[in-house]
Amino acid sequence: MHTFVINLPDDFARREAVANQLRKLGLSYELFPAIRGESLSSEERKQHYDERWFIRNEGRPALAGELGCALSHIAIYRRMREQSITHALILEDDAWLNPNLPQLLQVIAQRYAPEERNVFLLTWVAELSMRNVDTLWSSYHLGKVKSAVCTHGYVISHAAAEALVEALDPVRHVADCWSWLRRHRIVNIYAVFPTCITADLSYESGTTIELRADRPKRPFSKQVMHTAYRAFWWATDHLVAMIQRIPNI
Numbered sequence: 001m002h003t004f005v006i007n008l009p010d011d012f013a014r015r016e017a018v019a020n021q022l023r024k025l026g027l028s029y030e031l032f033p034a035i036r037g038e039s040l041s042s043e044e045r046k047q048h049y050d051e052r053w054f055i056r057n058e059g060r061p062a063l064a065g066e067l068g069c070a071l072s073h074i075a076i077y078r079r080m081r082e083q084s085i086t087h088a089l090i091l092e093d094d095a096w097l098n099p100n101l102p103q104l105l106q107v108i109a110q111r112y113a114p115e116e117r118n119v120f121l122l123t124w125v126a127e128l129s130m131r132n133v134d135t136l137w138s139s140y141h142l143g144k145v146k147s148a149v150c151t152h153g154y155v156i157s158h159a160a161a162e163a164l165v166e167a168l169d170p171v172r173h174v175a176d177c178w179s180w181l182r183r184h185r186i187v188n189i190y191a192v193f194p195t196c197i198t199a200d201l202s203y204e205s206g207t208t209i210e211l212r213a214d215r216p217k218r219p220f221s222k223q224v225m226h227t228a229y230r231a232f233w234w235a236t237d238h239l240v241a242m243i244q245r246i247p248n249i
């Protein structure tokens with residue numbers, strides 16, 4: 001299976017850490033240069049970032065790290081579409097890999113067609129549906145995702161990559177908007193459990209640092225207005241998703 005590793009070119013330590021793991025597992029990979037959100041020109045931001053809708057969806061403008069992360073993943077989806085890649089494993093450079101990963105990748109590629117819009121999260125998920133759980137391989141199982149975050153390790157089919165390019169560019173969400181994608185039925189999202197990829201916690205996410213530095217201190221009245229604004233757009237989004245599920249709409 002084609003494997004992409006998203007890495008900033010100057011982040012040598014992370015690149016070597018994940019590369020060593022992949023070599024030990026016998027998995028070839030392609031380094032994919034991460035996009036720096038702070039390096040985007042005003043024209044690039046205008047073309048690939050919809051700030052109004054990002055604020056509606058996330059409650060604030062995108063941080064530079066979030067924007068770069070989202071665009072990096074979208075660029076891989078576009079590469080898959082252009083090169084007709086059937087399935088791909090997408091890793092961020094803080095991924096910590098389970099030794100059983102090669103066998104799981106082989107089973108996913110054999111069992112699930114690239115024409116199906118499937119995403120397989122290999123990381124921890126917040127909530128799984130325990131209906132129709134499938135045994136994937138050995139003691140590993142597959143279930144449908146209800147709620148999840150993180151993008152440091154997942155498999156995506158060709159059809160799902162095509163759908164995500166259309167749905168996510170320009171950027172209106174953080175990269176790990178799995179719940180939104182599930183709610184609007186853009187792709188089918190599954191999770192492998194037990195988890196077979198975790199994040200190396202010795203690294204601190206650049207986005208986490210940005211969020212801590214950028215946390216706004218609003219007066220109480222503005223906090224109330226902000227909460228009401230978020231609630232309105234949350235309800236609107238859920239209503240739209242519900243209408244979309246009605247036949248012939």
